[in-house]
Amino acid sequence: MIEAQALSKRYGAKTAVDAVSFTVQPGKVTGFLGPNGAGKSTTMRMIVGLDSPSGGHVTVNGARYATHRAPLREVGALLDAKAVHTKRSAYNHLRAMAATHGIPNSRVKEVIDLTGLGPVAKKRVGGFSLGMGQRLGIAAALLGDPHTVILDEPVNGLDPEGVQWVRHLAKGLASEGRTVFLSSHLMSEMAQTADHLIVIGRGRIIADAPIQSIIDGQGRVRVRVRADRPQDLLGSLAGDGVTSQVLEPELIEITGVEPRRIAEIALRERVLVYELTPIQVSLEDAYMQLTQGEVEYHSGNPAADQTSGGQGAVHRDDAQIAPTAEKGR
Numbered sequence: 139m140i141e142a143q144a145l146s147k148r149y150g151a152k153t154a155v156d157a158v159s160f161t162v163q164p165g166k167v168t169g170f171l172g173p174n175g176a177g178k179s180t181t182m183r184m185i186v187g188l189d190s191p192s193g194g195h196v197t198v199n200g201a202r203y204a205t206h207r208a209p210l211r212e213v214g215a216l217l218d219a220k221a222v223h224t225k226r227s228a229y230n231h232l233r234a235m236a237a238t239h240g241i242p243n244s245r246v247k248e249v250i251d252l253t254g255l256g257p258v259a260k261k262r263v264g265g266f267s268l269g270m271g272q273r274l275g276i277a278a279a280l281l282g283d284p285h286t287v288i289l290d291e292p293v294n295g296l297d298p299e300g301v302q303w304v305r306h307l308a309k310g311l312a313s314e315g316r317t318v319f320l321s322s323h324l325m326s327e328m329a330q331t332a333d334h335l336i337v338i339g340r341g342r343i344i345a346d347a348p349i350q351s352i353i354d355g356q357g358r359v360r361v362r363v364r365a366d367r368p369q370d371l372l373g374s375l376a377g378d379g380v381t382s383q384v385l386e387p388e389l390i391e392i393t394g395v396e397p398r399r400i401a402e403i404a405l406r407e408r409v410l411v412y413e414l415t416p417i418q419v420s421l422e423d424a425y426m427q428l429t430q431g432e433v434e435y436h437s438g439n440p441a442a443d444q445t446s447g448g449q450g451a452v453h454r455d456d457a458q459i460a461p462t463a464e465k466g467r
């Protein structure tokens with residue numbers, strides 16, 4: 139288990155992590171999401187003692203990382219896959235790590251097999267592809283058979299088979315009762331892997347909830363309607379929280395009304411409806427809505443949905459989470 143209490147990190151005038159408190163529970167995969175520069179890596183680095191907090195504290199399995207007698211057995215982390223001695227072979231790199239913790243060579247062989255590094259284990263790490271480097275980083279994280287596994291962008295550079303492998307690995311580790319905390323910018327992958335999400339923006343927690351409740355919480359019901367007189371329908375539907383967008387003369391998208399209510403009103407107004415399709419909210423949609431005020435580094439997004447009304451707060455299991463801030467400029 140990872141427990142952070144009012145954890146902060148400042149670099150000069152920059153507050154990278156701003157008094158965050160959260161718990162990463164064992165037995166599930168917890169995804170850590172946030173825009174570029176939100177503070178994910180800094181938080182992960184503080185968990186494993188690579189950065190010292192400016193305020194607050196964080197423990198892993200009940201104690202600060204540095205106070206564990208054999209930290210590799212408590213927590214394994216992939217933080218920067220490039221941080222290896224490039225002239226060593228993968229095998230020697232892992233053996234050197236294992237030696238410092240009294241981990242037997244048999245475990246080195248095990249993690250090499252587990253991560254599919256067998257064919258290149260004796261080759262110099264300097265010549266590794268990004269994906270091979272990631273696999274080596276994951277092998278190192280698993281070396282001590284740790285209770286807690288932290289993976290920062292583990293699928294970065296992996297091919298589809300590798301991405302799938304990381305997914306199964308993360309789920310498998312969680313099903314063994316371990317704590318699995320991973321970050322990724324790949325929403326579709328996160329949607330398939332994580333049970334729970336912590337979303338951070340500008341150093342603060344925006345959401346901390348089961349993945350489905352984050353999707354549901356952000357997704358006000360949206361329905362695509364084809365009708366012969368959409369304006370008449372819209373006139374009768376107008377009300378609190380209902381927004382709409384005319385896509386084509388006979389095609390509209392309505393947000394905030396259940397499909398059945400739309401059908402009832404259409405019947406009453408004698409509007410011919412020939413399509414009524416609820417639109418599924420994806421994790422990506424929910425994430426974009428949650429973080430729309432939190433993105434520091436914008437890339438123009440011409441496809442951004444301009445029609446959504448204000449979004450409500452997402453709720454944690456137990457407590458309310460700050461509502462999304464207003465749109466950043």
Ligand SMILES: Nc1ncnc2c1ncn2[C@@H]1O[C@H](COP(=O)(O)OP(=O)(O)OP(=O)(O)O)[C@@H](O)[C@H]1O
Pocket residue numbers: 149152153154172173174175176177178179180181
């Ligand atoms: N060593 C450092 N010195 C100064 N500023 C830093 C340092 N490390 C991180 N920062 C700043 O702290 C903020 C958080 O960075 P961090 O790398 O934790 O974000 P992130 O969420 O991991 O981003 P990304 O998704 O781009 O990896 C950023 O504004 C970053 O520029």
